Amino acid sequence: MVALVLAGAWGLLLAAGHLRGELPVLERLEATLTDFRLLLRGERQPAGAVAIVAIDDATVQRAGRFPVPRAVLADLLSAIASHEPAVTALDVLLVDEGPADEDRELAEALAGSPTVIAGAAVFEEMAQTTPGEGPLAGVPVAARLLLPRQSFLDRASLGIVNVATDRNGTPRFVPMLFRTSDRLEISLPLRAAASALGEEPVLGDGALRLGERRIATDIGYRLPLAFFGGRGTIPTFSAADLLDGTVAPEALRGQVVVVGATVTGGGDVFPTPFDPVLPGVEVIATAVSHLIAGDALVRDRNVRRIDAAIAVVLPMVLVALIGWRRNVIGIAAVGAVLTVWAIGNVAAFDTGYWLSAAVPLAAAAPPALIYGAAQLLQGRQRATFFETQSAMLQRIQAAGLSQWLARDPDFLSEPVRQDAAVVFVDLSGFTGLSETLGPVATRELLDSFYDLVDREVTACHGAVTSFMGDGAMILFGLPEPTAGDAANAAECAVRLCLRLREWLDRRGETRIGFKLGAHFGSVVASRLGRGSNQQIATTGDTVNVASRLMEFAKENGAELAVSEDLLREAGRTTFDRGTLDGPAGAHLRGRAGTLSVWLWRPARQNQSA
Structure with missing residues (x-):
């Protein structure tokens, strides 16, 4: 009970x-499961009420530049108007002033047929929503709006073009409403659909109405997106063909025509389950089709x-x-x-x-x-429990994980893949030195080195997974990954550089040096071996890269090489105790391509240099 x-x-x-x-972590998992269900459902044909006129490579080549001149946009809108569409939605921001004659020509073209032009909402770094329980609760609140020039707004309707994406950049929703401190605007898809249906949108109880149509929306009047397929699933026509007069008149008649850029390198693309580079204009067209045909997902x-x-x-x-x-x-x-x-x-x-x-x-x-x-x-006896823990602790070689194994003897009995930070440290020139020191002095030097490394790693909440002769591998992210793993690894790497330099100076040792490499990414952690000989092993490209970064540091006269991935996760504050140079394109041994790497040197080293 x-x-x-x-x-x-x-x-x-x-x-x-x-x-x-208010469950953002679960929303990320939901996004992945939604992609799976969309793929399982398969591609579907849209209802046929929407068409796209694409400003593609051929159009840009014909116009001579991108963005295309406003005179070309004016000609394009006039050509579309001649096909008698239900409404034209222009997914192009017309914020800045252009040549006076071209702006005048474009304004006249906008008045040639029902047209909706795009504005954009600008949000602070942390997007806000309208609080409370009223009809506008959850509506995104923008810091400001980027609006088209007034001469264009006098001849066309306004619609805000923003979409809501998940952490991977996939559009999941199109907000139907946007707020600022002093105004409320509707989205471009909703404005276009309302114009095509001849109805004004009405806010309801968690839904929108267009005449007799009830449009189910999620929190904050967000319309869920269900992509029909990859690019081109919605009928698409090149703007160049339309300007050349090769598009049949009936192709656009009575349609909602969405005009937007699909030119290569234009940047307005989104990853979706069916297409990793779906043009933004097709996302907008998908939302318009949902509103008109009522085939959106109901959430x-x-x-x-x-x-x-x-x-x-x-x-x-x-x-x-x-x-x-x-x-x-x-x-x-x-x-x-x-x-x-x-x-x-x-x-x-x-x-x-x-x-x-x-x-x-x-x-x-x-x-x-x-x-x-x-x-x-429930049936296990206490004596058996302690016996299992004792045997496990005797077999494990990663001492930094023994406390965790005492609580969970089955830790890593199955391999796991997770993000972690890896730091390698190694003494340079130690092999040659050990040949002259003798076994007792060599052991004393290594014991002092191991003790220093272990203290600094423990202070930074890491784990030494293995000591390898005159070096060590350090892991941040086991037994459980945390948001501070990268920052702890950066702190540990910098502290090791400073402490090892003090250690060598204190011993008066000039015949050896040290080098470190630090990287952040995906690793596979597992327990290897059987019976009485088991150890924790961490493998993967992240481990290999961290090891190779030590070589890159040595080749460039530095003591620490840090990958761009770790620097981005950890931030720069930790490295303020010295100078951070980069990024440099590193060709690491055994790895294709280049990796962005930063070299860190302590302040004293830079001053002496």
């Missing part, structure tokens, strides 16, 4: 956050309520099944429930209802796993 109550409480906590749209307040109910019920059902049968029958029952839920979720998505996959999984997995693990561990 305690497990059931706790499982329900955990699900209720996630459900409350989901209803308010509104009611759908979120269903998600919330599943998030509470599913973990309680799984815990109840585990408590009912602690054997194969119970596991099979849990698997059957999860299978039925997954099939239902995919089926709902296929019919256009975007039920969350991430929230129920996050709600169900921890209680089920924790309760299941508690059931499995």
Whole structure:
């Protein structure tokens, strides 16, 4: 009963956050699962109410430059108007002043047929939304709007062209409304659809209405996007062909014509499940098609309520099944429930209802796993537990991880892939020196080196995974990755440079030096070996690059080489105790291409140089 109550409480906590749209970590997982479901659903044909006129490579070549002159835009709009579209949506920002005659010509062309022109919202680094529970709750609040020139606005309607992307840059929503401190504007897709249907949009209870049409929207009146396919899925015509008169008149008649750039190198592209470089104009056209045809994914307040109910019920059902049968029958029952839920979720998505996959999984997995693990561990005796830990600690070679293994003897029994920071440190010239020192002095020197490294690594919350003769490999990110791993690695690398220099000076040792390399990226951590001979091993390109960076530091007369990836994650503050030079394109041994690398030197070294 305690497990059931706790499982329900955990699900209720996630459900409350989901209803308010306050689970950004789960939204990232949801984005990945949504891409999978879109690919599973496959490409689909749009309803046929929208066409794209692309300012493509041929158009730019014909015009002679990009952005194309406004006189060319004027000719293009006039040519589109002759085809009698329902409305033309111009996905081009006309903010700056152009030549007076061209601006005048473009303004006249805008008045030739119903036209919507683009404005853009400019947000602060941390985007804000309208707080509270009113009808505008969740609407994005812009710092300011970039608006077309007034001479153009006098002859056309305005629509804001921004889209909402996830962390990977994939457009997930198109906000229908935008706010500033003193005005409220609607999006370009909504303005174009409203003009084509001859209806003014009306705010409803978590939805928009265009006449008799109810358009379900998510929090903040965001329209979910369901991409039809790759570029060209929506009928697309070259602006050059339209200007040359080779496009059939019926191709655009009665359509919403979206005009935008698809020119190579134009920059207005987005990664999507079907196309890694989908033009932005096709994203806008997709939203317009959803509004007119009503084929968008439905993710509104009611759908979120269903998600919330599943998030509470599913973990309680799984815990109840585990408590009912602690054997194969119970596991099979849990698997059957999860299978039925997954099939239902995919089926709902296929019919256009975007039920969350991430929230129920996050709600169900921890209680089920924790309760299941508690059931499995219940019969073990304390003496056996301590015996297992003792044997494990004797086998492990990465001393910095022994405390974690004491709590979790099964740590890394299965390999894991995760982001981590890796630092290598090595003494230069030590091999030649050891031949003259003798075994006792060599051991004393290495013991002092190991002790220094271990102290600094422990102070920076890292783990020495192995000492290799006169060097060491240091890892930040095990047993669990944290947001500060890169910063801790940078701090450790700088402190090692300073302490090792002091150490050598104190010993009066001028025959050896040292070098360090630091990198951040994906690693694979696992436990290798069997029986009484096991060790923690960390492998992958990140490890190899960090090791090669030591060579790059030595070749360039520096003591520390840092990759661009680690510098970006850690920030520059740690390196203010010296000089950071770069970036340099490094050709690392055994690796194709170049890597951006920065060289750090302590202040004293730079002054003496």
